Amino acid sequence: MNVKTTLAALSVLSALSFGASAADLVTNEQAQNLQSAGTVSVSGLDSSPMTIRQALSDKADAQGASKYRIIEAYNNGNYHATAELYK
Structure with a gap:
C-alpha cells in the first residue's frame, strides 16, 4: 500500500512541476506567427x-x-532534443 501511495504522490508532483514551467510547448502551426x-x-x-x-x-x-517548439528529438541510448525558442 505504501508503494502505491508513493507512486501516486510522485505522479502528482511530476505533473505539477511540469505544469509550473513558464515556457509553453507549441505546435508547428502555433509557431508560424511567432x-x-x-x-x-x-x-x-x-x-x-x-x-x-x-x-x-x-x-x-x-x-x-x-x-x-521541439525541432529534433531522438534516443540513441540517451535522449537528445533541440527546441526553437520564441519570445
Missing part, C-alpha cells in the same frame, strides 16, 4: 519524454522565452 529567439538543446538524459520536455522548458525559461 518570432524565433534561438535554440536550446538537452542531451545525455536517460529518462522519459516528460523529463526532456521539462528540461527544454527550463532552458527556454532561462533564456527568457515564453514558448518553445
Whole structure:
C-alpha cells in the first residue's frame, strides 16, 4: 500500500512541476506567427519524454522565452532534443 501511495504522490508532483514551467510547448502551426529567439538543446538524459520536455522548458525559461517548439528529438541510448525558442 505504501508503494502505491508513493507512486501516486510522485505522479502528482511530476505533473505539477511540469505544469509550473513558464515556457509553453507549441505546435508547428502555433509557431508560424511567432518570432524565433534561438535554440536550446538537452542531451545525455536517460529518462522519459516528460523529463526532456521539462528540461527544454527550463532552458527556454532561462533564456527568457515564453514558448518553445521541439525541432529534433531522438534516443540513441540517451535522449537528445533541440527546441526553437520564441519570445
